[in-house]
């Protein structure tokens with residue numbers, strides 16, 4: 445501010461001096477950029493509680509989440525991207541892109557150009573950067589001199605644009621929650637120049653319980669209490685380090701959950717020849733890749749076949765889903781009504797008719813698919829509850845709080861400016 449005012453009225457001599465200083469500084473810029481992390485932005489910790497529906501805080505006492513909500517902002521509901529699945533949504537949060545633009549269009553994907561399949565359980569695919577388009581926040585941050593770390597996040601295991609976070613872990617769901625939290629605290633104890641400014645943390649307890657028992661079962665409350673305890677452990681650690689109030693803390697989820705009663709199953713082979721339909725992803729977003737000559741026949745077989753199944757040709761997929769603009773989106777997409785699922789007869793027999801009692805992946809506007817959003821820290825408003833907003837805007841918000849330039853994307857800072865303390869964006 446002062447500099448620009450003086451330069452404006454200062455004439456040539458000042459300009460020359462400025463150029464000299466700039467020249468001297470230029471050589472040390474790389475070091476300075478890295479060093480900026482030392483005195484740079486308050487650390488930002490992003491916690492994902494997989495499958496934590498927007499209303500699950502009522503299922504158990506949640507002292508840690510309550511404390512964050514009281515100190516900061518809570519959204520009535522965070523609107524996830526379509527499809528409301530784990531990988532697509534985690535990657536939307538860190539890229540600010542709809543799934544059609546970041547390439548992770550489902551948990552199970554077919555790419556017709558690569559002629560390859562992706563699935564979240566396939567390590568070599570998960571670690572293959574060709575599946576992960578766009579720029580995740582850790583790449584944006586590292587490029588601008590910040591240190592980053594991840595105790596699990598979809599995408600962190602692939603060298604996207606040649607980069608992982610500075611610190612990262614191969615996904616292992618058996619690592620106890622306490623160990624994850626303690627590692628994050630240990631990262632925050634690193635010397636200032638090495639301390640990460642952006643850290644992710646992930647817990648799957650609530651999603652596991654909601655799938656197995658259904659979202660209304662007491663086991664979900666127990667899982668809610670467990671993840672709250674993990675967040676509480678982190679808060680206690682931040683308190684000891686005097687980082688509470690001096691860091692940004694976000695607790696979000698990727699989607700909600702809806703009950704899927706055992707009698708609400710669409711048996712696909714009752715309606716269509718599976719060999720022709722060529723299913724790549726089953727439920728609840730049904731991805732069909734028939735041969736071009738079979739598309740009309742498969743479409744005709746499934747259109748109107750079941751009241752809980754809507755079938756779309758790719759170019760007819762509703763615009764509000766932001767789900768057309770990718771070669772990985774199938775020629776035919778089945779949208780399943782909330783609470784229903786699709787399976788093959790063989791799969792049902794294999795499972796003895798027993799499928800999970802809860803699921804997600806449905807229309808992202810469905811209230812039950814709504815996710816959690818809490819955030820607290822010096823840049824955020826205190827004690828505010830805000831109306832629902834879309835998770836695609838979070839990347840820009842995080843970049844703003846970290847003082848870095850975001851990559852272009854589908855989100856907008858204006859959509860979340862009301863969460864900011866100064867409100868100015």
Ligand code: AMP
Pocket residue numbers: 494529530531551564565570596597598599615617648651652
């Ligand atoms: P879903 O309910 O199918 O959308 O996926 C949830 C599951 O994704 C969790 O139960 C985890 O086991 C799994 N998961 C989460 N993060 C990762 C990761 N980084 N790599 C592999 N699997 C993951």
Ligand code: ZN
Pocket residue numbers: 494495529530531651698699
């Ligand atoms: Zn999930």
Ligand code: ZN
Pocket residue numbers: 495530651652655804
């Ligand atoms: Zn799940």
